[in-house]
Amino acid sequence: MTPTHPLPARLSGHAISAGRPWPMGASFDGEGVNFAVFSAHAERVELCLFSPDGRKELCRLPLRDRDGDIWHIHVGGITPGTLYGYRVHGPYVPEDGHRFNPHKLLLDPYARQLSGRLKWSDALMGYKVGSPRADLSFDTRDSAFAVPKSVVVDPSFNWGPDRAPRIPLSETVIYEAHVKGLTAQHPGVEPGLRGTYLGLASDAVLEHLVKLGITTIELLPTHAFLDDRFLVAKGLRNYWGYQSIGFFAPEPRYMTRGEVWEFQTMVRRFHAAGIEVVLDVVYNHSGEGDELGPCLSFRGLDNRSYYKLREGGRYYVNDTGTGNTLNLTHPMVLRMVMDSLRYWVEVMHVDGFRFDLASVLGREAYGFDAQGGFFDAVRQDPVLNRVKLIAEPWDIGPGGYQLGAYPHPFLEWNDRFRDGLRRFWRGDAGMAPDLAKRLLGSAERFDHSGRAASTSVNFVTAHDGFTLEDLVSFTTKRNLANGEDNRDGHGDNHSDNLGVEGPSADPAIRAARDLRKRNLLTTLLIAQGTSMLLAGDEIGNSQQGNNNAYAQDNEIGWVDWAHADTKLADFVARLLVLRKAHPVLRQRRFLHAKSRAADGLADVIWRRADGETPRPEDWHDHAFRCLCIELRMAAEADEPGQEAIFAVFNAGCAQKLILPDTAPGWRLILDTTEPEAAPVLAKPGLEVPAHSVLVFEPVHS
Structure with missing residues (x-):
């Protein structure tokens, strides 16, 4: 076969053959590399090979063989480390959804590694920027100088005795973190490793997480992503990473040498410490934006297949708010997502995924469907149905809010839990009934179809929104540094500054804020469900x-270790020890106040501070702010046991407490107003302090 460009001397004599249509992407087989790429509407596809520095295009090889819609070629003699990309010929008719432009170098959607950084230039656009015809115009500038190059890799790695921790959901505590944010200012991480995968897996970070009692770290996006052009123009970067451009390649900015083994080493070290690694993944859209965005990969390979288009084909369905929506109803796009997920589990050894804007993934032509193609594909997959699967159950599209509607085994981020706890502890009227629902795993949302109480991922804070410290320090967002005149971000945060806006050295205000944080954290970790903490909250970031x-x-987004509140960290560690020690706090079954055959007691009993069961008028009393709960193992449990927990949540003034007579005695094991106090036998006449949580365990004589 004759290449479009002559072969350079270093490739002359190397056998070029048809290759095979599998596996997708670039696969080294010891004799050379097989390349396979999908495009249903292309007329011609060219493989472009580059010099080791990525600056010189060495040759273009036409992929003459095609099986169905997969184009393929085998190039003998080349090895891992080879840089490549694609140019794809076909119709440029945006009105019909086709945007082929062979002048634009394209990333391989299956690239396992990327080399070089995206350089924003008008040459990246398939159309002429500034043309009165906008995206209907056609640009002939070569974009190769501005595009990262795909890299042939050998993903083999010496995993040694690595084993997935496989933490049961009943024991799982998630810690949401950013690779760079957690390590950029950590004094225990070597300066050269801060902000990297290797720095994240350093002894200092691992020791901190183990001391806290974290079982699972959930990382903000680590798939290769780009910095939005409008951010770069303002001197900013896409810090969070929700603009994926490569679903198989680890983000290079978190590497020291640009090698895949760095990510694998990170995972291996976390596993050795007994901690799972879950990835926040963005399969709902790509970083190519709307019709005025760059032509980097999917758009130039087969725009009409990869994206959901509005009627006519020129404009994109925008259920994500980012300009485009990936078309997971197309079998090859769904296959790419499934291949990506399996790759991260089988080759990179990750333990699960949190799906950004997951409602997009379940939206069929007629709307959201919990039995849709994506969910069916994942649930039947023998690799994926055994790892942790977490949905962010909303998007901005029609019918996008789907909290509670996802199928087993998906867990779901529970924003009702977040907002309910914030409002109860802020002192909002009438929030006791909502608190009761959240403490029992939001059964009204999740108790169906055999789902477990652990389905609800409970959180007070996450990357999107205030940190815990800011939640008790600000009533109004302060987002001016984002360059959007403070218009971005949530306006209603259910926050409270407790006396003064922003930082304060006033001892009374500081004490009130510290107590509020302890109350929120304690309520989070006592509730049924799967608990999630935001990195840095445990040290007052x-x-x-x-x-x-x-x-x-920068310092705004990074965790501030220099001013770490070590006492708060110790308190969080104590809470996690308490949660682990009491299975009654982390049950699989939902509790519905059913009587237990073993002792005739209900598995959950609500009480007022005076020991009486709340009456209907109490539940409707907007001033009812002291709610007590007595928990036991579920009535349906095989071994109900005698264990119990009695907890008091008082968002009001101090009042006398009458302990239940269902145990010979009670031991106070936690008082948020005295966070360092040792457990003590409760005595008659006990008073519940104002704005506090008390936790008791029974004493059996």
Whole structure:
């Protein structure tokens, strides 16, 4: 076969053959590399090979063989480390959804590694920027100088005795973190490793997480992503990483040498410490934006297949708010996502995924469907149905809010839990009934179809929104650093500054804020469900009131270790020890106040501070702010046991407490107003302090 460009001397004599249509991407087989890429509407596809520095295009090889819609070629003699890309010929008719432009170098959607950084230039656009015809015009400038190059890799790695921790959901505590944000200012991480995968897996970070009692770290996007052009123009970066451009390649900015083994080493070290690694993945859209965005990969390979298009084909369905929506109803796009997920589990050894804007993934032509193609594909997959699967159950599309509607075994981020706890502890009227629902795993949402109480991922804070410190320090967001005149980010955060806006050295205000944080954390970790903490909350990290730090790759977005509140960290560790020690706090079954055959007691009993069961008028009393709960193992449990927990949540004034007579005695094991106090036998006449949580365990004599 004759290449479009002559072969350079270093490739002359190397056998070029048809290759095979599998596996997708670039696969080294010891004799050369097989390349396979999908495009249903292309007329011609060319493989471009580059010099080791990525600056010189060495040759273009036409992929003359095609099986169905998969184009393929085998190039003998080349090895891992080879840089490549594609140019694809076909119709440029945006009105019909086709945007082929062979002048634009394209990333391989299956590239396992990327080399070089995206350089923003008008040459990246398939159309002429500034043309009165906008995206209907056609640009002939070569974009290769500005595009990262795909890299042939050998993903083999010496995993040694690595084994997935496989933490049961009943024991899982998730810690949401950013690779760079957690390590950029950590004094225990070597300066050269800060902000990297290897730095994240350093002894200092691992020791901190193990001491806390974390079982699972959930990382903000680590798939290769780009910095939005409008951010670069303002001197900012896409810090969070929700603009994926490569679903198989680890983000290079978190590497020291640009090698895949760095990510694998990170996972291996986490596993050795007994901690799972879950990835936040973005399969709902790509970083190519709307019709005025760049032509980097999917758009130039087969725009009409990869994206959901509006009627006519020129404009994109925008259920994600980012300009485009990937078309997972197309079998080859769904296959790419499934291949990506399996790759990260089988080759990179990750333990699960959190799906960004997951409602997009389940939206069929007629709307959201919990039995849709994506969910069916994942649930039947023998590799994927055994790892942790977590949905962010909403998007901005029609019918996008789907909390509670996902199929087993998906867990779901529970924003009702977040908002309910914030409002109860802020002192909002009438929030006791909502707190009761959240403490029992939001059964009204999740108790169906055989789902477990652990389905609800409970959180008070996450990357999107205020940190815990800011939640008790600001009533208004402070997002001016984002360059959007403070218009971005949530406006209603259910936050409270407890007396003064922003940081305060006033001892009374500081004490009130510290107590509020302890109350929120304690309620989170006592509730049924799967608990999630935001990295840095355990040490009082602040983002200076910024509740949308997506572009703040700086001290605003990074965890501040220099001013770490070690007492708060010790308190969080104590809470996690308490949760682990009491299975009654982390049950699989939902509790519905059913009587237990073993002792005739209900598995959950609600009480007022005076020991009486709340009456209907109490539940409707907007001033009812002291709610008590007595928990036991579910009535349906095989071994109900005698264990119990009695907890008091008082968002009001101090009042006398009458302990239940269902145990010979009670031991106070936690009082948020005295966080360092040792357990003590409860005595008659006990008073519940104002704005506090008390936790008791029974004493059996």
